[in-house]
Amino acid sequence: MAYDADVIVIGAGLAGLAATAELVDAGRRVILVDQEPEQSIGGQAHWSFGGLFFVDSPEQRRLRIKDSHALALQDWLGTAAFDRPEDHWPRKWAEAYVDFAAASRESTSAHPSSETTGTSFATRFMPSRMGLTSATSASR
Structure with missing residues (x-):
């Protein structure tokens, strides 16, 4: 199977996803690869819950x-x-x-704290x- 892309993005963490979105929006053909399974997309952000x-x-x-x-x-x-x-x-x-x-x-302190929220x-x-x-x- 052959693949053709303008860019290959390594890593489906937040940075990789953001880069991929920007490239696709700019009309580029992108291949996004990651070592983790599809259900773990987002990298460490997947685990951190923000x-x-x-x-x-x-x-x-x-x-x-x-x-x-x-x-x-x-x-x-x-x-x-x-x-x-x-x-x-x-x-x-x-x-x-x-x-x-x-x-x-x-x-x-500019952000809401546990005392206020x-x-x-x-x-x-x-x-x-x-x-x-x-x-x-x-x-x-």
């Missing part, structure tokens, strides 16, 4: 939730179980993401290799 990742944020401190860079990294690495040689770069990415989240000290916006769920679990030691 959750937010905070590390020792002002909101967490206000709610007396103890958190730290070390605890966030422990949660991520414990969930991801980076235990294969090919996990080197995904682990580096996770470490960089936690570094970024821990360095972001800007308040999200009755919902928790600072809880994050991470997928485990065996299925979806709440894998955090602190509400993030």
Whole structure:
């Protein structure tokens, strides 16, 4: 079977889906490939439910939730179980993401909080290799 396309997009996460949509809207023929099955389209966004990742944020401190860079990294690495040689770069990415989240000290007070909406916006769920679990030691 032969395929013909102007562009091949690797990865059906949010970035890949957005790139594919833009390319199709621009009249390009696109092939979108991903290692995951069709029911998992969306990459990590499929698992996150739009959750937010905070590390020792002002909101967490206000709610007396103890958190730290070390605890966030422990949660991520414990969930991801980076235990294969090919996990080197995904682990580096996770470490960089936690570094970024821990360095972001800007308040999200402009966003509705649990006190005004009755919902928790600072809880994050991470997928485990065996299925979806709440894998955090602190509400993030």
